[in-house]
Amino acid sequence: MMVTLRDHLGGVRADLASLILKICEICDIISDGIAYRMGRAETRNIFEEFQTTLDIWADNLFIEELARTGLVRTIFSEEQHKPVRIDDYGVFDVAIDPVDGSSNLRSNNLVASIISIYEKRMPTKGRDQIASMYILYGPVTSMVYTVGEGVHELLRTKEGFMLSRENLELPEPGELYSVGGLRKDWPTKIKAYIEKLEGEGLKLRYGGSLVGDLNQILHYGGIYAYPTLTSSPEGKLRLIFESNPVAYIVEQAGGSSSDGEKSILDIEPEGLTQRTPTYLGNKRLIRKLEKDLKDP
Ligand code: F6P
Ligand code: MN
Numbered sequence: 001m002m003v004t005l006r007d008h009l010g011g012v013r014a015d016l017a018s019l020i021l022k023i024c025e026i027c028d029i030i031s032d033g034i035a036y037r038m039g040r041a042e043t044r045n046i047f048e049e050f051q052t053t054l055d056i057w058a059d060n061l062f063i064e065e066l067a068r069t070g071l072v073r074t075i076f077s078e079e080q081h082k083p084v085r086i087d088d089y090g091v092f093d094v095a096i097d098p099v100d101g102s103s104n105l106r107s108n109n110l111v112a113s114i115i116s117i118y119e120k121r122m123p124t125k126g127r128d129q130i131a132s133m134y135i136l137y138g139p140v141t142s143m144v145y146t147v148g149e150g151v152h153e154l155l156r157t158k159e160g161f162m163l164s165r166e167n168l169e170l171p172e173p174g175e176l177y178s179v180g181g182l183r184k185d186w187p188t189k190i191k192a193y194i195e196k197l198e199g200e201g202l203k204l205r206y207g208g209s210l211v212g213d214l215n216q217i218l219h220y221g222g223i224y225a226y227p228t229l230t231s232s233p234e235g236k237l238r239l240i241f242e243s244n245p246v247a248y249i250v251e252q253a254g255g256s257s258s259d260g261e262k263s264i265l266d267i268e269p270e271g272l273t274q275r276t277p278t279y280l281g282n283k284r285l286i287r288k289l290e291k292d293l294k295d296p
Contacts, residue, residue: 002159002162002163003162003163004159004160004162004163005020005021005143005154005161005162005163006132006198007074007163007261008154008163008166009021010151011045011127012147015053015071015074015091015092016092016130016131016147018071018093018115018118018147019066019071019072019094019117019145020131020133020145022065022069023066023067023113023115023133023135023141024135024161025065025133025170025207026061026062026065026066026113027113027119027135027140027141027143028135028156028160030054030061030099030113030135030176031097031135031141031156031174032165033054033058034054034105034111034137037052037053037054037057037086038052038053038054038105039052039053039054040052040053040107040250041053041055043056045078045079046078046079046080046081046249046272046273047078047273047277049103050292051079051285052102052105054099054102054105054111055079055098055099055102055134056079056116058098058099058113059077059079059080059096059098060236061086061096061098062075062077062096062113063077063080063086063256064074064208065295066086066094067086067261068083070087070089070090071090071091071092072086072087072090072091072092072093072094073085073086073087073088073089073092073093073134073181074090074093074094074122075089075093075094075096075097075123075271076084076093076094076096076122076123076240076241077096077097077098078097078098078238078241078242079098082223083122083194083272091119091231092118092130093118093119093120093121093122093244094113094114094115094117094118094119094152095118095122095226095240095241095244095245096114096117096241096244097114097115097238097241098113098114098115098183099111099112099113100112100113100114100134100209100210100211100241100242101208101209101210101212103212104207104208104209107229109196109207109208109209109212110138110207110209110211110212111137111209112134112135112136112137112209112211112212113135113137114132114133114134114210114241114242114246115133115134115135115245116129116131116132116133116240116244116245116248117129117130117131117132119128122240123124123269123271123272124241124269125265125266125267125268125269126199126239126244126245126247126248126264126265126266126267127263127266128252128286129244129245129248129291130147130148131147131148131275132144132145132146132244132245132246132247132249133145133160133173133245133249134211134215134245134249134250136211136215138212138215140155140156141155141156142155142156142164143152143155143156143161143166143213144215144218145249145250146248146249146252146253149165149252149282150166150168150253151167151168151169151218151249151252151253152168153165153168153208154163155169155184155261157168165244168219168253168281169253169254169256170218170221170253170254170281171184171221171240171251172216172221172282172284173225173282173284174221174222174281174282174284175201175202175203175206175221175222175287176202176203176204176216176217176218176220176221176222176223177194177198177203177204177205177222177223177225177239178204178205178206178207178213178214178216178217178222178224178225179194179204179205179206179209179223179224179225179227180182180224180225180226180227180228180235180236181225181226181232181235182229185229185230185231185232186227186229186230187227187228187229187230187294189292190225190227190228190293191294193288193292193293197223197285199203202222202223208222210226210237210242211246212245214246214250214280215234216248217250217252217255217280217281218249218253221281222281222282222285223279223280223282223285224278224280224281225278225279225280225281225289226275226277226278227260227278227279228260228277232275233277234275234276234277234285235275235276235277235278236275237276237278238273238274238275238276239264239267239269239274239275239276240269240272240274243257243264243276243278244264244265245250246278246280247263247264247265247278247280249264249267250280250281251265253282254282255280255282255285255286256279256281256282256283257278257279257280257284257286258279258280258290259277259278259279259287260275260277260279260289260290261290261293261294262274262294264278264280
């Protein structure tokens with residue numbers, strides 16, 4: 001029997017379930033709208049990156065539609081220069097990366113929406129998330145979410161999002177590695193660690209789309225990293241919009257997240273634009289990485 005998203009959210013508190021359903025409705029519209037908005041806009045986001053017309057449209061759509069729910073206090077968007085205050089009587093703060101990886105559009109590579117939901121006021125550490133999810137606009141649009149009780153995957157069909165896998169866990173021992181940044185910029189210890197993984201027979205799969213790359217690790221096991229680089233010690237990924245939501249999913253799927261020393265979810269954010277080295281994957285691999293980085 002097909003399980004709809006609404007059915008699957010049956011045990012989740014009503015306000016949170018209703019917010020998640022709304023987010024999926026928005027992503028449904030985005031999924032259909034991508035083909036018409038693949039060009040570059042002339043504006044830049046808070047990270048000084050050129051936006052695409054898709055980024056701007058999806059960001060506005062999220063903000064307008066989430067504002068109507070009456071559930072959202074403040075929206076923090078990767079595309080906005082300041083938090084967008086919606087309703088002081090709202091229940092949740094929401095962080096959105098409306099279209100992550102939009103630079104991939106040119107070659108029709110993967111893009112995704114990433115969302116994290118907090119009851120506490122943001123900015124606060126990722127451990128305070130009460131839900132996080134991503135919608136991957138792949139050959140099939142899929143949605144992966146957690147409300148703190150495992151990780152579940154749904155596929156978009158004509159009849160809406162339908163459950164495909166419940167309680168996903170990173171398979172052991174892990175088959176893939178996916179590492180961003182130029183190899184020449186990887187610190188020596190990262191280079192040595194990756195060489196060991198290659199020696200163990202892990203296979204490289206890197207597409208340059210955080211969610212696309214991470215989703216492979218969720219299904220095959222292994223490690224995803226956007227590491228510290230000699231040219232940029234904090235790496236590339238943004239703590240609030242990118243690293244925290246996916247770290248919550250990976251930890252809920254039995255894996256670990258790390259900034260090189262501790263769980264990403266334990267980082268106290270100092271600002272909206274904060275970046276962090278990001279390592280996500282099977283527990284054994286992350287423990288080994290932390291140890292190798294610590295060893296003299
Ligand atoms: O916004 C960050 C992002 O687009 C991620 O989706 C992706 O993992 C990363 O940048 C890719 O970076 P690079 O082009 O350096 O591989
Ligand atoms: Mn992004």
